[in-house]
Amino acid sequence: xxxxxxxxxxxxxxxxxxxxxxxAIVLGGLLIASFTPSIxxxxxxxxSLQVDTLFRFMLAIGGMIFLLVNGVLLxxxxxxxxxxxxxxxxxxxxxxxxxxxxxxxxxxxxxxxxTVYSYTVYNSILAPVPNEMDINVTAxxxxxxxxxxxxxxxxxxxxxxxxLPADTQAAxxxxxxxxxxxxxxxxxxxxxxxxLLNSEDVNHAFWVPGMRVKQDVLPGRTTDTxxxxxxxxxxxxxxxxxxxxxxxxxAGSVVDGVLQGSWLVxxxxxxxxxxxxxxxxxxxxLFPPTDPAVLGKQILASGAYPCPTCHTLGALNWTGTxxxxxxxxxxxxxxxxxxxxxxxYITNSIRNPAAFIVPGFTNDMPQFHDSAxxxxxxxxxxxxxxxxxxxxxx
Amino acid sequence: MATITRPxxxxxxxxxxxxxxxxxxxxxxxxxxxxxxxxxxxxxxxxIGGALAELIRTELLTPSLDVMQTGQQxxxxxxxxxxxxxxxxxxxxxxxxxxxxxxxxxGAKDMAFPWLNAxxxxxxxxxxxxxxxxxxxxxxxxxxxxxxxxxTLFSGDGQTMWAISLHLLGxxxxxxxxxxxxxxxxMRPEGMGYFQMPLFVWAILATAIIAVLATPFLAGALTxxxxxxxxxxxxxxxxxxxxxxxxxxxxxxxxxxxVYIMVLPGFGILSEVLSTHSRKPIFGYRAIAxxxxxxxxxxxxxxxxxxxxxxxPELRIxxxxxxxxxxxxxxxxxxxxxxxxxGGKIHFRAAxxxxxxxxxxxxxxxxxxxxxxxxxxxxxxxxTYFVVSHLHFVLYGGSVFAIFAGIYHWFPKITGRMLNxxxxxxxxxxxxxxxxxxxxxxTLLGIEGMPRRVAIYAPEYQGLNDLxxxxxxxxxxxxxxxxxxxxxxxxxxxxxxxxxxxxxxLEWATTSPPPEHNFVGDPVPFKxxxxxxxxxxxxxLNAIDDQFGPPELPPETRELTTPKPATSGAGD
Numbered sequence: 001x002x003x004x005x006x007x008x009x010x011x012x013x014x015x016x017x018x019x020x021x022x023x024a025i026v027l028g029g030l031l032i033a034s035f036t037p038s039i040x041x042x043x044x045x046x047x048s049l050q051v052d053t054l055f056r057f058m059l060a061i062g063g064m065i066f067l068l069v070n071g072v073l074l075x076x077x078x079x080x081x082x083x084x085x086x087x088x089x090x091x092x093x094x095x096x097x098x099x100x101x102x103x104x105x106x107x108x109x110x111x112x113x114x115t116v117y118s119y120t121v122y123n124s125i126l127a128p129v130p131n132e133m134d135i136n137v138t139a140x141x142x143x144x145x146x147x148x149x150x151x152x153x154x155x156x157x158x159x160x161x162x163x164l165p166a167d168t169q170a171a172x173x174x175x176x177x178x179x180x181x182x183x184x185x186x187x188x189x190x191x192x193x194x195x196l197l198n199s200e201d202v203n204h205a206f207w208v209p210g211m212r213v214k215q216d217v218l219p220g221r222t223t224d225t226x227x228x229x230x231x232x233x234x235x236x237x238x239x240x241x242x243x244x245x246x247x248x249x250x251a252g253s254v255v256d257g258v259l260q261g262s263w264l265v266x267x268x269x270x271x272x273x274x275x276x277x278x279x280x281x282x283x284x285x286l287f288p289p290t291d292p293a294v295l296g297k298q299i300l301a302s303g304a305y306p307c308p309t310c311h312t313l314g315a316l317n318w319t320g321t322x323x324x325x326x327x328x329x330x331x332x333x334x335x336x337x338x339x340x341x342x343x344x345y346i347t348n349s350i351r352n353p354a355a356f357i358v359p360g361f362t363n364d365m366p367q368f369h370d371s372a373x374x375x376x377x378x379x380x381x382x383x384x385x386x387x388x389x390x391x392x393x394x
Numbered sequence: 395m396a397t398i399t400r401p402x403x404x405x406x407x408x409x410x411x412x413x414x415x416x417x418x419x420x421x422x423x424x425x426x427x428x429x430x431x432x433x434x435x436x437x438x439x440x441x442i443g444g445a446l447a448e449l450i451r452t453e454l455l456t457p458s459l460d461v462m463q464t465g466q467q468x469x470x471x472x473x474x475x476x477x478x479x480x481x482x483x484x485x486x487x488x489x490x491x492x493x494x495x496x497x498x499x500x501g502a503k504d505m506a507f508p509w510l511n512a513x514x515x516x517x518x519x520x521x522x523x524x525x526x527x528x529x530x531x532x533x534x535x536x537x538x539x540x541x542x543x544x545x546t547l548f549s550g551d552g553q554t555m556w557a558i559s560l561h562l563l564g565x566x567x568x569x570x571x572x573x574x575x576x577x578x579x580x581m582r583p584e585g586m587g588y589f590q591m592p593l594f595v596w597a598i599l600a601t602a603i604i605a606v607l608a609t610p611f612l613a614g615a616l617t618x619x620x621x622x623x624x625x626x627x628x629x630x631x632x633x634x635x636x637x638x639x640x641x642x643x644x645x646x647x648x649x650x651x652x653v654y655i656m657v658l659p660g661f662g663i664l665s666e667v668l669s670t671h672s673r674k675p676i677f678g679y680r681a682i683a684x685x686x687x688x689x690x691x692x693x694x695x696x697x698x699x700x701x702x703x704x705x706x707p708e709l710r711i712x713x714x715x716x717x718x719x720x721x722x723x724x725x726x727x728x729x730x731x732x733x734x735x736x737g738g739k740i741h742f743r744a745a746x747x748x749x750x751x752x753x754x755x756x757x758x759x760x761x762x763x764x765x766x767x768x769x770x771x772x773x774x775x776x777x778t779y780f781v782v783s784h785l786h787f788v789l790y791g792g793s794v795f796a797i798f799a800g801i802y803h804w805f806p807k808i809t810g811r812m813l814n815x816x817x818x819x820x821x822x823x824x825x826x827x828x829x830x831x832x833x834x835x836x837t838l839l840g841i842e843g844m845p846r847r848v849a850i851y852a853p854e855y856q857g858l859n860d861l862x863x864x865x866x867x868x869x870x871x872x873x874x875x876x877x878x879x880x881x882x883x884x885x886x887x888x889x890x891x892x893x894x895x896x897x898x899x900l901e902w903a904t905t906s907p908p909p910e911h912n913f914v915g916d917p918v919p920f921k922x923x924x925x926x927x928x929x930x931x932x933x934x935l936n937a938i939d940d941q942f943g944p945p946e947l948p949p950e951t952r953e954l955t956t957p958k959p960a961t962s963g964a965g966d
Binding site for chain 2: 039040041047050051054055059062065066067071072073076077081082083086088089090091092093094095096099100103104107108110114115118119121122125126133201202203205209210212213214215216218219220221224229236238239240241242243244245246247248249251253277321322330362364375
């Protein structure tokens with residue numbers, strides 16, 4: 001098998017060995033690729049089937065190349081190791097045109113095949129499909145907010161237009177929609193999703209490993225991505241682009257067995273989606289509670305604002321540690337800044353958080369503005385309700 | 395046939411009564427002093443960057459934030475780890491080795507611009523210290539890639555210092571590279587055309603061309619970032635009409651070629667080490683030399699593959715095509731190196747072990763690199779631990795293994811002393827095994843769903859993370875075996891003689907360490923730097939031993955020094 005002695009008398013023997021080694025390499029590559037299902041997260045989308053098959057194909061070829069290179073390496077270091085007493089050099093072979101041509105052309109063909117295959121998969125996974133559900137997604141340090149629309153035609157079960165307050169009726173009749181927010185993205189099996197991504201501050205990346213979908217969220221433009229869930233269940237949503245101190249927490253988590261933060265919830269049917277998610281959420285927004293404290297709790301629970309990643313609050317199962325605890329804030333707030341009542345203090349802490357930093361914490365909280373033109377917009381009505389709720393946290 | 399010029403009596407031997415370390419602490423225009431200054435400085439930064447890496451791994455032992463006080467601190471850790479390892483360890487180390495070796499390999503007395511050479515080096519240390527001082531001003535926290543607007547609107551003033559520091563390091567890189575290009579073009583000896591140059595020189599040439607063409611783009615991007623941060627401009631602020639993708643495009647237009655700045659010199663080292671220690675000519679010299687240039691050129695067209703999740707979807711496709719193509723010249727090199735060792739007489743010295751370790755592990759980085767060029771798969775695993783694994787297989791399994799191989803190979807030339815081979819082998823085996831268990835499990839983590847750059851992660855990833863962390867601790871400690879070996883051997887190592895490895899390139903045709911002007915008289919290069927296995931090469935190597943005296947070698951390698959007639963080969 002010495003390259004310098006290809007014409008030696010044991011050439012036929014070499015050929016047998018080469019074929020055997022080639023077979024071992026091919027089988028080895030296939031064997032490596034066959035392990036992949038055990039390392040991937042569950043295949044949750046139609047995209048995941050195609051991406052995983054592509055990966056398995058690449059891994060089989062990659063495994064063969066790995067075995068080829070390391071096999072030749074291992075064979076060489078054993079067979080061609082320097083032996084004691086041998087002071088000579090190896091044969092002065094400077095190259096072999098046929099061989100060099102072969103190992104240029106075969107890799108070129110492999111990458112050509114991979115490029116064409118990848119291209120077809122890529123074209124397919126991001127292609128628009130009929131009946132997509134458009135969902136607006138807002139990324140901000142450090143939470144995801146998913147916004148659903150209610151129109152005249154998508155009123156929740158058992159609700160008719162004339163039951164609604166007059167201004168809501170007028171808006172819906174004018175073709176406008178009422179929106180509600182959720183920290184979780186809900187859909188159902190086989191419902192194609194089209195997510196439209198916007199950022200309030202820095203770059204983020206929307207990633208659902210179970211769907212094999214990732215797209216950067218860039219301030220100043222709307223980006224989008226698509227996926228079609230095929231299995232019901234819950235799938236963690238993560239931020240994959242460094243966005244600051246709470247980057248790792250901008251993902252779904254499990255707190256005491258309860259899903260917290262951003263998850264993709266795939267219901268088994270549209271009926272389940274409507275009854276378990278859409279109808280109750282829509283009703284809560286269409287008929288807002290009159291007690292501001294109750295309304296405030298509802299707003300915070302909806303994930304409209306990114307508070308849970310940084311703050312701990314038992315009433316809402318929040319466990320963030322980047323900012324001060326909110327348990328008992330209703331009592332503490334009056335003692336923080338001289339001359340400010342508890343209500344004034346909480347209001348200021350949201351509208352202008354940099355004005356007073358609780359000792360032991362850093363200035364990382366975004367400023368929530370009162371104007372819709374600005375980033376991190378929080379209308380006065382929301383603010384008042386949130387403050388009212390927080391004041392009840394004695 | 396090669397001849398060797400006799401040294402003037404009494405001039406050739408230096409080292410015994412050398413001027414000590416003080417000349418390395420001062421401004422010097424001697425390329426050898428500058429080379430050592432570069433390499434020692436960068437190895438110090440390697441220890442700093444390594445310590446940061448161990449802190450990162452300590453934090454990641456548990457899924458929650460416990461060692462660091464805030465996520466921000468953790469972000470600062472890996473930002474500075476990456477920046478130090480890339481800009482203050484790998485790039486300057488190769489610049490230093492290139493500085494030391496290129497004039498010697500060309501038979502020249504120094505670099506073309508000695509003063510410029512010293513100036514380029516003396517930018518490194520101030521820039522590095524300035525970068526680290528950022529801890530006191532709110533250290534950069536946006537990763538070594540420093541994407542705005544996180545780096546412009548949120549990071550502390552350390553981010554501005556980071557940008558200024560990189561500016562200086564970039565300037566150093568450009569000046570050093572111009573020097574390399576001019577030296578290689580103009581200072582080759584009589585009889586050495588481009589295709590008679592050692593492949594390390596080819597690699598440095600390709601690297602220098604990339605650095606000169608690409609680094610100005612980094613400077614441009616950094617200038618815009620500094621302006622955004624201190625002068626109120628908004629190149630990257632979309633709220634005022636800027637664009638965040640502008641940074642990504644310009645940054646990666648530099649930083650992808652920079653990946654080749656970090657690995658091509660390693661390829662060069664590999665060609666020298668593999669050929670010398672397997673006693674066989676390099677297989678496919680022209681293919682290796684020209685594939686470096688092909689990589690250099692194609693490397694400028696692939697930057698978009700870092701942006702497969704941020705670029706406009708249609709724009710991603712051309713970058714997939716070019717990124718796939720660049721695998722071919724890299725493959726040519728790997729196969730040519732296998733052809734080089736095939737049929738040779740492989741001597742398992744530490745330098746060779748690291749070179750073989752490179753071959754074995756770099757191929758994993760290459761395979762995962764091709765996978766990442768495939769857009770659909772990249773979309774899933776980009777910005778995850780899969781990428782962390784890939785880049786460390788390339789930069790540790792590639793560049794750092796090559797640096798270690800280079801240290802074991804050229805330490806005798808640089809210091810006149812041999813490194814301890816037994817310690818070297820222990821260093822290799824611990825490094826090789828712990829390297830694999832540090833970086834390979836990361837591919838699994840990435841596929842399973844763990845993003846990069848997070849201090850807190852889902853509890854189900856803890857097992858693999860602990861395995862990685864413990865391996866990383868071993869890997870870090872193993873490096874001290876090398877450092878101890880270097881310091882110990884400096885005074886206790888066996889005398890190397892001129893040519894302990896019986897290599898044919900010109901740096902071995904002078905004393906170790908070489909005299910101030912490298913050679914006494916004009917050296918005449920052997921006509922093929924890899925012409926092993928011929929009568930002519932035996933005669934040439936024996937003549938060198940006769941001239942400079944044989945090395946004082948450990949018994950197991952002593953036999954190499956006795957002249958022996960060739961047993962194979964028909965002559966050159």
